Amino acid sequence: MSVSALKVKVTIAQPFVVAGSPFTLTTTFENNHEGVIEVLQLSYHVPYEVQWIQEQQYTNRFDNIKSNPLKSFFLANRSWRAGISAPGQAMYYGNGVSNYEKSVFDLLPGESGAYSFSSYVRRWLFSSGGELVFPGQVKYRYQGEVHHHTFEVRFTLRPPLLANAIGSIAGSIVGPLAKGLRDQGPSLFSSIGIPFVAGVTLTAILALVAVIYSSRKTGEAQPIITVEDFWGGFLVGFFIRFTGNELFGNLVPLPGKSA
Structure with missing residues (x-):
């Protein structure tokens, strides 16, 4: 199976990452092959200065404060901090290391799927900018065999x-x-x-x-x-x-x- 069978594209909403402000990283998968591709897991080796936001913990924190108008006004825009990961912690979406029984989603020929997660650069006041490098890997199954597709994306980092x-x-x-x-x-x-x-x-x-x-x-x-x-x-x-x-x-x- 050729590498081009699974096309991976990674984007952020803004032209560059601003230190101190959360940004959303979207990974899009496109099946360029003639058969069904089962996406099993997406992983990123996150740069040490970056922390990704765990969606479920963020959602729980937001649900707890949204019923209180006063807390919601002052804390809603900071509730994402409740789900923040350790610095440089790898991000995984999907099944565990060896559990490939269930796919995240199945892609028919010509179809595409996407997954988004938010991240945050901790150090902002004395940040000198530079480049953030995200090595990533997609594990998928095609015709009963598990394959690995590795890639790397780079984003410009600027201080606010x-x-x-x-x-x-x-x-x-x-x-x-x-x-x-x-x-x-x-x-x-x-x-x-x-x-x-x-x-x-x-x-x-x-x-x-x-x-x-x-x-x-x-x-x-x-x-x-x-x-x-x-x-x-x-x-x-x-x-x-x-x-x-x-x-x-x-x-x-x-x-x-x-x-």
């Missing part, structure tokens, strides 16, 4: 915009302190007042605008600073204090200045 924003605020605080210590030395702390706080606030606002713009910027032009994580935002906030409108103007086109 909130991590970039928090980094920019942290940088906008550290930047003025570093500049003040360079110019004034320890006497800086005795002179901190409303002007200093106002300057930090302005720097934080400029840094936030620059981070949001740079993070959402598209096109062929390569920005002078790539804002992809907490530390990228931190550098933007830090250096804006030293360069002022020069760096901000390079990141965000100002009126009367070309992008």
Whole structure:
């Protein structure tokens, strides 16, 4: 039986995975053979930074809180945490390792079936992004014989915009302190007042605008600073204090200045 007899396609709803937000991974099986294929088991070797959500435990938790309007309002969007697996725990759907008596579903020639499960990337604030690799395997039976179809899928991982924003605020605080210590030395702390706080606030606002713009910027032009994580935002906030409108103007086109 050729490998192409069973076609496997894995997709997620969004273009990439955002750290700290659950995402749904859908595996679609298509029978390209002339006979019936019995799908017995689907398994994934989940990356260590990923935790998959056990649907039954999530459902039980949601059923317990939905009768209480107050709990439902505050906890419904977090009820998935009740069914979260251990970090890197393998995900199995279907029969056990050796119990192949019953199939998950049967695929007639030309038919397809799908299974979806949700996952979550734990570390989000200091996530630097990268790539998530999911090696998978489908066990199926054809004409009384058990076969294995292995595959691998990759998804881009990005930190949330909130991590970039928090980094920019942290940088906008550290930047003025570093500049003040360079110019004034320890006497800086005795002179901190409303002007200093106002300057930090302005720097934080400029840094936030620059981070949001740079993070959402598209096109062929390569920005002078790539804002992809907490530390990228931190550098933007830090250096804006030293360069002022020069760096901000390079990141965000100002009126009367070309992008």
